[in-house]
Amino acid sequence: MIKFLKKYKAFFIGYIVIIPIFYFLDYIDLIILPEESTYEIIIFALIWGFLIALPIHNFNYLKRKQKTVLQVLGLFLLFFITVSIDSIMSLPDNPITFILLMGFWFGFAYVLIPEFIKKYWKLITLIYVPLLLYFIYLRLFSGDLEAYLKIKEEFPFYVFFLPIPIFFLVWLFEQWQWLQNLKAEKAKTEISLLRSQxxxxxxxxxxxxxxxxxxxxxxxxxxxxxxxxxxxxxxxxxxxxxxxxxxxxxxxxxxxxxxxxxxxxxxxxxxxxxxxxxxxxxxxxxxxxxxxxxxxxxxxxxxxxxxxxxxxxxxxxxxxxxxxxxxxxxxxxxxxxxxxxxxxxxxxxxxxxxxxxxxxxxxxxxxxxxxxxxxxx
Structure with a gap:
């Protein structure tokens, strides 16, 4: 158990530090924590705690990958710029914030699984560009703010998140295929070695x-x-x-x-x-x-x-x-x-x-x- 805790201590650190960070950002009005939505805060804390833990856990790897480190730092800078713009403009569902946040998440996905994003970028673009354009149309051209908020109650905004589990399952399937191929190659190599003996x-x-x-x-x-x-x-x-x-x-x-x-x-x-x-x-x-x-x-x-x-x-x-x-x-x-x-x-x-x-x-x-x-x- 102690060995396990030592190996994955970065994740415990990530989850411990994210809570005071959340409340500090809320205190300086950079973010607004929903007072009555405890589960929502927990979910966001888990996600951001994991993101903070990843670079700590892979510190030795990141030391060898300076380009990746710069990409991650650039993404976090983009996130804080996005949060700052959203705080200053104080607009509900700010399109600028929305676009920057999408850029942040897709950028993070690219850093984590670049080959997968390169392989499916056309499909991702085909799905998300129309959704983004439709959102911008509703937000800017459907009337005033009250008209938009009324439409928002009826518009299924979860469609933005629906493709994510689908892509995740595709990624898992590809990892499974890769593992099976790796096992097959290992078996062939081992057979060849055994023959040579x-x-x-x-x-x-x-x-x-x-x-x-x-x-x-x-x-x-x-x-x-x-x-x-x-x-x-x-x-x-x-x-x-x-x-x-x-x-x-x-x-x-x-x-x-x-x-x-x-x-x-x-x-x-x-x-x-x-x-x-x-x-x-x-x-x-x-x-x-x-x-x-x-x-x-x-x-x-x-x-x-x-x-x-x-x-x-x-x-x-x-x-x-x-x-x-x-x-x-x-x-x-x-x-x-x-x-x-x-x-x-x-x-x-x-x-x-x-x-x-x-x-x-x-x-x-x-x-x-x-x-x-x-x-x-």
Whole structure:
């Protein structure tokens, strides 16, 4: 609570100082406070207290924006000139005062939301210029003061204020749209960052293995170079797309599996079944590789023999399923899944929101991950 009060103390200051200012101006006859309209005084106090608080609250910002400060000071000067003219002339509904006050409020709106005023200035002009001209006609050309006051009782002067809440709602809608776009851009940026963090150590390990193969003059070296090149090309170019053909993802996973087989001297059973998948389907790129990578890292690499990885990729009417099961050495200390699985969960929440499901089932020495993605996401 204290932190909140400190942060917004400017508004409390604004509301505290505005009351004595009001009564001082009333005392020197610059303004007339209605004695029987307490609610009216409260409303004006809230509005002016807020206006006084704004520059105090944004003092550090205003120090950097000298042009804005000068504009605000100029507007307050215009207001006091308007009040002084109204006090000296003592004319009910003085047209000069009316025009200057409209200039003050539109000027203040321009300082606060310049882009909005620039965007809708034609509409604002179209609404308010006819209203202003009609008011001037009634005030100056409809007869004497008594005739005007009689007309005023019947004329709905609230029409001058009616467009304000409408413009305010339009402004709120634009702010909401801006916020939604900002969230979308942030999500795209975050997705791009998460993609860039995918399995870099795999490429480094493969390059080290490739170096060993070239030193030995192994016949496998060209095959490794080709597969690694395909994978890097896919990661860099296809990985930037929103969706790819699932067949391309399958080829990518197969290349990954084949490169790992070259690494291991031990026997590893790897079965990748994708015969029951419609290969024309689209899916976000580089999702399944995280789960496959974890199966090697936390499964195959912990076992000296009898390691296996079983992968099943299939679809039904509504969903695409990716199931991957591997065994591991329960005696080995299991490290956390690290950034890879966290990134996968974050990407899924950004790309598929509520239209996906990732479940992890772990027994004493087996690990089963199931990723279910809606076809209609």
């Amino acid at each position: 995918i399995n870099p150590h795999f490429f480094f390990n493969t390059l080290n293995n490739l170096y060993a193969l070239t030193v030995k003059n192994s016949k496998q070296a060209p095959e490794v170079i080709l597969k690694l090149s395909d994978m890097m090309r896919y990661t860099i170019y296809e990985g930037e797309k929103e969706t790819v053909k699932i067949l391309d993802e399958i080829d990518y996973l197969n290349n990954y599996i084949e490169l790992h087989k070259i690494r291991y001297k031990k026997s590893v059973e790897i079965v990748f079944n994708y015969s029951n998948i419609d290969t024309s389907l689209n899916v976000a790129p580089l999702l399944y590789i995280i789960l496959l990578e974890n199966a090697f890292k936390h499964g195959v690499e912990t076992l000296s023999e009898n390691a296996f990885i079983y992968i099943n990729l299939y679809d039904d009417k509504d969903f695409i399923y990716f199931k991957i099961e591997n065994n591991f050495d329960s005696k080995e200390k299991q490290e956390s899944n690290g950034i890879g699985l966290q990134n996968l969960k974050r990407r899924l929440s950004l790309l598929y929101k509520e239209k996906h499901e990732l479940s992890i089932d772990k027994t004493k020495n087996t690990y089963l991950a199931t990723l279910k993605i809606s076809k209609h996401a």
